[in-house]
Amino acid sequence: MPILVTIPFLLLELYLSLSVGEKIGFLWSAIWIVVTFIIGLQLLRVSPFAIMGNLDAVKRGKLSLKGFHSASTAYFIGAVLLIIPGVLTDILGVFALLYTLYLQFVAKITPEQTNYKSEKQGEDNVIDVEIIDEHTDRNPHA
Numbered sequence: 001m002p003i004l005v006t007i008p009f010l011l012l013e014l015y016l017s018l019s020v021g022e023k024i025g026f027l028w029s030a031i032w033i034v035v036t037f038i039i040g041l042q043l044l045r046v047s048p049f050a051i052m053g054n055l056d057a058v059k060r061g062k063l064s065l066k067g068f069h070s071a072s073t074a075y076f077i078g079a080v081l082l083i084i085p086g087v088l089t090d091i092l093g094v095f096a097l098l099y100t101l102y103l104q105f106v107a108k109i110t111p112e113q114t115n116y117k118s119e120k121q122g123e124d125n126v127i128d129v130e131i132i133d134e135h136t137d138r139n140p141h142a
Contacts, residue, residue: 009088016087033085040082040093043075050075057104071103 021029051072057063063071074096081093 013086013088036082043079074100
């Protein structure tokens with residue numbers, strides 16, 4: 001099954017890379033490959049700082065654990081896709097990085113979540129009970 005997806009992806013990657021290379025020329029294609037490779041490596045190099053920033057956002061309640069996982073995974077995949085030479089992988093890498101930015105900006109816009117378990121809902125020394133009167137008649141219609 002993975003081969004059925006991989007072969008069309010590789011053919012599309014080859015077609016797009018050759019088409020773009022034909023339009024912009026060999027030198028600009030080579031520059032593009034080197035620049036995206038360097039950008040991807042730099043993103044991987046600073047990825048611990050990005051992950052720590054996401055963890056800090058989780059601590060402050062501005063990012064959920066699912067959002068943390070999505071943002072960190074998209075960041076890593078985006079960096080790796082930029083390292084791989086090719087037009088399609090670069091486009092997918094940029095989309096993954098944009099998704100990471102989207103998650104981070106949406107998390108910063110949303111208000112901080114409060115921890116409802118730590119808030120007092122009433123007095124601590126109050127016990128809620130139900131009183132059952134056993135001496136009343138069980139058949140009220142009789």
